Amino acid sequence: xxxxxxxxxxxxxxxxxxxSDDAKSFVTAGVQFIINPYDEIALTRALxxxxxxxxxxxxxxxxxxSSEPTIRKALAIGATDAVRINALPRDAxxxxxxxxxxxxxxxxxxIITGRESIDYNGSQVASMIGELLDLPSVSIVKxxxxxxxxxxxxxxxxxxxxxxxxPLPLVVSATEGMAEARIPNMRGIMSAxxxxxxxxxAVEVPTLLQYVKYDKPAARSQVKLVAADDVKGLVxxxxxxxxxx
Amino acid sequence: MSVxxxxxxxxxxFKKSSFEVVSYGYSIAQQMGVPCVAISIGDVTNDELARLSxxxxxxxxxxxxxxxxxxxxxxxxxxxxxxAKVEESTVVVLSASFSGKGLAPRxxxxxxxxxxxxxxxxxxxxxxxxxxxxxxxxxxxxxxSLSSAVKVIALMPxxxxxxxxxxxxxxxxxxxxxxxxDFKTMIKEIVRAADKVSLPEAEIVVSGGRGLKGPENxxxxxxxxxxxxxxxxxxxxxxxxxWRPHSEHVGQTGIAVSPNLYIAIGISGxxxxxxxxxxxxxxxxxxxxxxxxxFKAADYGIVGDAFEVIPKLIExxxxxxxxxx
Numbered sequence: 001x002x003x004x005x006x007x008x009x010x011x012x013x014x015x016x017x018x019x020s021d022d023a024k025s026f027v028t029a030g031v032q033f034i035i036n037p038y039d040e041i042a043l044t045r046a047l048x049x050x051x052x053x054x055x056x057x058x059x060x061x062x063x064x065x066s067s068e069p070t071i072r073k074a075l076a077i078g079a080t081d082a083v084r085i086n087a088l089p090r091d092a093x094x095x096x097x098x099x100x101x102x103x104x105x106x107x108x109x110x111i112i113t114g115r116e117s118i119d120y121n122g123s124q125v126a127s128m129i130g131e132l133l134d135l136p137s138v139s140i141v142k143x144x145x146x147x148x149x150x151x152x153x154x155x156x157x158x159x160x161x162x163x164x165x166x167p168l169p170l171v172v173s174a175t176e177g178m179a180e181a182r183i184p185n186m187r188g189i190m191s192a193x194x195x196x197x198x199x200x201x202a203v204e205v206p207t208l209l210q211y212v213k214y215d216k217p218a219a220r221s222q223v224k225l226v227a228a229d230d231v232k233g234l235v236x237x238x239x240x241x242x243x244x245x
Numbered sequence: 246m247s248v249x250x251x252x253x254x255x256x257x258x259f260k261k262s263s264f265e266v267v268s269y270g271y272s273i274a275q276q277m278g279v280p281c282v283a284i285s286i287g288d289v290t291n292d293e294l295a296r297l298s299x300x301x302x303x304x305x306x307x308x309x310x311x312x313x314x315x316x317x318x319x320x321x322x323x324x325x326x327x328x329a330k331v332e333e334s335t336v337v338v339l340s341a342s343f344s345g346k347g348l349a350p351r352x353x354x355x356x357x358x359x360x361x362x363x364x365x366x367x368x369x370x371x372x373x374x375x376x377x378x379x380x381x382x383x384x385x386x387x388x389x390s391l392s393s394a395v396k397v398i399a400l401m402p403x404x405x406x407x408x409x410x411x412x413x414x415x416x417x418x419x420x421x422x423x424x425x426x427d428f429k430t431m432i433k434e435i436v437r438a439a440d441k442v443s444l445p446e447a448e449i450v451v452s453g454g455r456g457l458k459g460p461e462n463x464x465x466x467x468x469x470x471x472x473x474x475x476x477x478x479x480x481x482x483x484x485x486x487x488w489r490p491h492s493e494h495v496g497q498t499g500i501a502v503s504p505n506l507y508i509a510i511g512i513s514g515x516x517x518x519x520x521x522x523x524x525x526x527x528x529x530x531x532x533x534x535x536x537x538x539x540f541k542a543a544d545y546g547i548v549g550d551a552f553e554v555i556p557k558l559i560e561x562x563x564x565x566x567x568x569x570x
Binding site for chain 1: 385441
């Protein structure tokens with residue numbers, strides 16, 4: 001089985017987000033970057049499948065050289081090799097176009113992404129790759145098993161789940177539950193240094209949109225504390241003042 | 246020209262989020278001076294379809310045949326894109342539901358449209374076309390300017406109010422040509438907990454954290470949620486410990502919610518959790534630690550032991566409901 005895992009380089013989940021004075025860009029100074037947590041779940045499941053059934057796991061990332069530590073981490077966790085498309089990821093369409101251009105002639109059985117990146121929260125790339133390559137795709141998948149050429153997936157839906165069968169090849173986006181992320185061991189970290197990492201130049205993609213401005217949610221006013229023995233007071237506040245019940 | 250809105254159904258019934266997208270699409274159509282057309286896919290009765298016209302759809306396009314009964318994002322995407330071409334739609338609106346998130350990007354690629362997912366308010370079309378969306382998992386908002394001829398927007402559930410704008414129902418059947426390659430995925434089974442309120446769409450959410458000490462203590466969380474018609478949720482340590490399913494995990498790496506009321510019980514309020522609830526309109530925090538960071542991000546709070554406060558709260562809500570039913 002040949003699996004392609006798409007990884008994004010995102011601010012660590014503990015990061016306090018700040019923007020430039022003109023509100024036009026995210027300030028990356030002092031920010032620790034990590035593999036997008038959902039992509040790490042996808043990577044782990046890809047490794048579990050190839051360990052059990054044979055095959056290779058290639059990771060692909062769109063970014064400049066500064067994101068190589070994130071790619072090496074994916075190799076340390078266990079990926080076979082890596083590809084970096086040498087361009088800053090403009091938006092999801094740009095990223096999907098790059099991945100589709102690379103994957104077009106590579107005959108991957110599964111192309112997998114995280115359900116969304118935790119910075120731009122698009123949930124777009126998997127479906128876009130599917131559309132660009134005319135492949136089926138299933139988004140926000142919490143269980144994925146492969147038997148022969150049939151993949152069984154459990155997808156999240158409002159108030160429940162949907163169980164789906166799909167033949168290989170397909171595109172999947174992974175969410176929590178599919179696998180538990182792994183911590184790389186020393187052998188993995190050592191071998192990651194010599195695993196192949198190929199750099200490819202980006203293909204041209206038309207510009208459809210632009211991120212123009214950022215801001216942060218307004219701070220809430222001071223919390224109104226209610227005494228622990230006046231629970232009825234809380235209910236009244238929620239009904240009369242907040243109109244929330 | 247028109248604004249096309251995809252109204253998702255569940256077992257032949259439209260959901261609140263479907264009426265939200267129709268209301269939202271109608272508002273955009275009004276600003277642009279064009280009609281709002283709704284498309285429905287699947288087995289939906291004419292009476293149910295007509296409900297879409299209450300919220301502003303002046304034309305309802307229904308795709309109802311055997312092949313399209315079950316959701317297949319590839320085929321649904323083709324049909325919506327086809328309808329957008331027929332209706333000469335320059336804006337296509339969907340819900341950022343679980344299905345919508347898998348579907349909208351396909352529609353956008355087919356139409357070579359700029360796509361904004363998780364929009365939180367109406368686009369600003371005074372100069373260009375700018376849409377506001379959540380970013381950094383609830384820690385920020387971004388404004389995205391779309392320059393493509395066609396624009397696709399997925400609207401965050403609970404972000405836009407359902408508004409009545411009654412139109413005369415005008416329902417027409419639509420039978421696009423299908424591509425068999427679009428039907429590779431096959432639904433084997435749909436499992437729905439009938440009595441559960443869906444978390445992303447819930448107007449009230451009752452959420453528990455490690456302060457509840459173990460899964461056996463969730464009875465009171467569920468009781469309170471049932472009384473309020475709320476969905477249940479939890480913090481990441483709780484789902485990581487398998488006390489509750491991952492689908493209940495609210496936070497930066499779980500589900501982002503925007504209910505009217507979020508009640509957090511025994512959750513300290515780590516930055517990752519706060520990110521996922523920052524769009525909630527009213528936040529109530531119940532925690533025995535007065536220093537819990539969540540109190541700084543809350544509107545109302547009780548410093549107290551959940552095991553004493555929640556049973557009293559359940560009684561108080563029961564009494565409230567008996568008076569205000």
